[in-house]
Amino acid sequence: MAVYTEVTDDALAEFLELYEIGRLVAFRGIAEGVENSNFSLRTTDGDFILTLYEKRVDPADLPWFLGLMEHLAAKSLPCPLPVRARDGANLNKLAGKIAAITTFLPGIWPRRPAVAHCAPLGEALARLHLAGADYAPTRANALGPEGWRPLFARCAGSADTVQAGLGAALDASLDAILAAWPDNLPRGHIHADLFPDNVFFLDGKISGLIDFYFAATDLYAYDIAVCLNAWCFENDFSFNITKSRALLRGYQSVRPLAEAERATLPVLCQGAAIRFLLTRLYDWINTPDGALVTRKDPLAYWRRLRFHAQARSEGDYGL
Amino acid sequence: MAVYTEVTDDALAEFLELYEIGRLVAFRGIAEGVENSNFSLRTTDGDFILTLYEKRVDPADLPWFLGLMEHLAAKSLPCPLPVRARDGANLNKLAGKIAAITTFLPGIWPRRPAVAHCAPLGEALARLHLAGADYAPTRANALGPEGWRPLFARCAGSADTVQAGLGAALDASLDAILAAWPDNLPRGHIHADLFPDNVFFLDGKISGLIDFYFAATDLYAYDIAVCLNAWCFENDFSFNITKSRALLRGYQSVRPLAEAERATLPVLCQGAAIRFLLTRLYDWINTPDGALVTRKDPLAYWRRLRFHAQARSEGDYGL
Known part of the structure; x- marks a missing residue:
């Protein structure tokens, strides 16, 4: 709605x-x-x-x-x-x-993202990053790493009502992610919310990128991590490395990743997972029962977070 | 939604x-x-x-x-x-x-129905009735007078939770309306749900009539009564006789009403009011709290019903 x-x-x-x-x-x-x-x-x-x-x-x-x-x-x-x-x-x-x-932009967003969508998506994301490079004004990412602790503080008390032990687990995850967070990667303007419903395809090509209302100035590779979370998990939460490889290769065909960007993919992906987990958790707890908006399950991102937490290197993402 | x-x-x-x-x-x-x-x-x-x-x-x-x-x-x-x-x-x-x-039909539906919408609406409704006359198959109106008692029976027990005394008042109203219901008026296919959101206007003219999924074979004048309920009350539930007159004149410019149709407008309008009151009451009671659909207040039609119950003749509708 x-x-x-x-x-x-x-x-x-x-x-x-x-x-x-x-x-x-x-x-x-x-x-x-x-x-x-x-x-x-x-x-x-x-x-x-x-x-x-x-x-x-x-x-x-x-x-x-x-x-x-x-x-x-x-x-x-x-x-x-x-x-x-x-x-x-x-x-x-x-x-x-x-x-x-x-x-108006033509096209339809993919209800079931397939491998074939992932390379064009990666290319389009890299083009977005390059095209935005000379847009001078910046915008801090309120939902970037600095925002996660304060956001968690606002819903930590209710986390265990969603799943027993979730509060403590998130607390520990946040500590680990923030401690390992890279701060010297290439930065610029990122979309920060490039989920399938924000990407239109027409005849196999991308015809529209929409909804820039979470865009901000942050790490380029973090934007990739958002996409890996949004596009590369199946409905049973298994990670589809074929999709991930296609997405990363598509991206690199336009903007090759620096060694440090590739090496930090696991923690960047954990960060992206916890960002969506936290906003979903917040909404879950704060959405009134009669509201017109469908609440999205925060645990879908807990499952993703667990995958990324066991990833050791870029190899786990198909590079 | x-x-x-x-x-x-x-x-x-x-x-x-x-x-x-x-x-x-x-x-x-x-x-x-x-x-x-x-x-x-x-x-x-x-x-x-x-x-x-x-x-x-x-x-x-x-x-x-x-x-x-x-x-x-x-x-x-x-x-x-x-x-x-x-x-x-x-x-x-x-x-x-x-x-x-x-x-696809162009146009927009009027969020605030005005007098200027009502004559074109009446004309279009009459055209719909005439155009449908030689469509041979018929469909009984499940939400016509024969359906009201059974529908009320399914929600009567909870009516008083919406407003004290509503159950007994509806029971008495139904008796009176059904006893006075005319059965010898001109019949044919009616839209039966021609609310403002089902009527598109473009440059002051009607460009679309949509949503025929309550259409049925029933009294033509009952379809007019639905429109009088849907288009001619203000937000404070006062009846706008200028709108009503425009609607009826527009209708009669295409299909003049028989004497018996004009004379029975008050009871037809009561019937139309109680039909929407009953379905809203049923939905009100049966819609789960977390549902995605906005429940519509049944009492808005109780107010309309009271207006029609005190109407004495076609003169109360501007004829």
Whole structure:
């Protein structure tokens, strides 16, 4: 469910007056997405996505996100291009929320990621990293390693209600991961949330990378670790090294990894696993029973974390 | 939330092979709708809606619904046209559900119905009634007057948990409505659920009538009564007679009402109010707390029912 805010006809008509994108033809809520309200918008000029930013996004971050998207789109990365209003603004108000119009991207996201998706994904991720390199503004990663301890502190007390012993196990894992965390790897702007539902494919090629609202400035290789977690585990939590190898090779065909990036893959992957584990755990504990949002099981990332904790080297990821 | 069933890429690709509608370009879940899973589907041939029928729709009824839509579309009513597969079938299986592809209709549904919407709505409803007259198959209205007592019996015991005294009040209302129910009015195929979210407008004109999955063979004037309930009350439950007059005049500009239809508007409107009250009451009591569907307040229809119960004649509706 990704329509949290009702947009009235009058408000929409008034909002569209701010833009030079023709007259309204169709307007439907989009079911996908969790954080914001998204609508598909058709005008006499073409197709667009209208996003209303809901409370989880800090308005102060929006210019950075939209600037990054504009920068990447200008470098031919297939990401949504924010449409500027007649006055040049790419953010405006609608129904009491900050809103943006972006271009529509064709394609569908893979419900069942296959090996064939992983090489194009790796290539696209590396292209994203290279294309973003000269986008000057930075954004600290609130959900990066500095954020994990404070986030854990907010849900540690309830961790054992999800699984007996989980609190102590997470505490120990966090200690180990943070102690081993590399701080001298190549850095830049990362997507930080490139899950399958944020990647559109068309005829076997990537046609869209969307949802840049967790993007931040952090380790490139950490972004790869997020993807390894998101794309390379099967439903039974077994790790598919063929997918992982394809993803890493695709990435390296565009941006070869430094020795230190390859060597630290196991701890980077543990960090990525614990990041999603912690936000899921937090949401699990804090989502009211009657809420419209489906809670995602934090233990799916506990299983991933355990895999990465026993990995010894890049070889365990197919390199 | 209107995506209950996940459709995998492979299953979708295989399904689309059954049709001659070009290659897949985009596929997104649609947030609107409650009963079924709906997706917007773009192919190289154009835009379509893909519907997966969920458990509330009886598969045995689907050929009747789709046949009616095909019949109405052939008479230029702006309703979705079911697309036939290469073998001529308009229903096929996808992701374990029965599924249909229909044409895409432009426009947006009015979030705040205004007087200006009501005359076109009335006209369109009358056109729907006339266009359907020579569609031979019939479908009994399971949610028509014969269905109200059995439905009430399934939730009467819990009615007082919604509002003290509601059970006895509904019992008495049902007796009065059923005793006064007219049985000699003009009959034919009715939409039976023409709420604002099922009516698209474009540039002030109706561009789409959708969601025929409550359609049935019943009194034409009862369909008008559903619309009067759905379109003519303000948020404070006051009845807007200007809207009602516009709706009825619009209807009569296409299909003049018989004297008996006009005279029985108050009881028909009570019937329509109690029909939605009962299904909402049933859902209210039977929807689990953690469900993804927003429960609609049954008391909104109790307020409407009280208005109609004090109406004396067609004059109370602006005629």
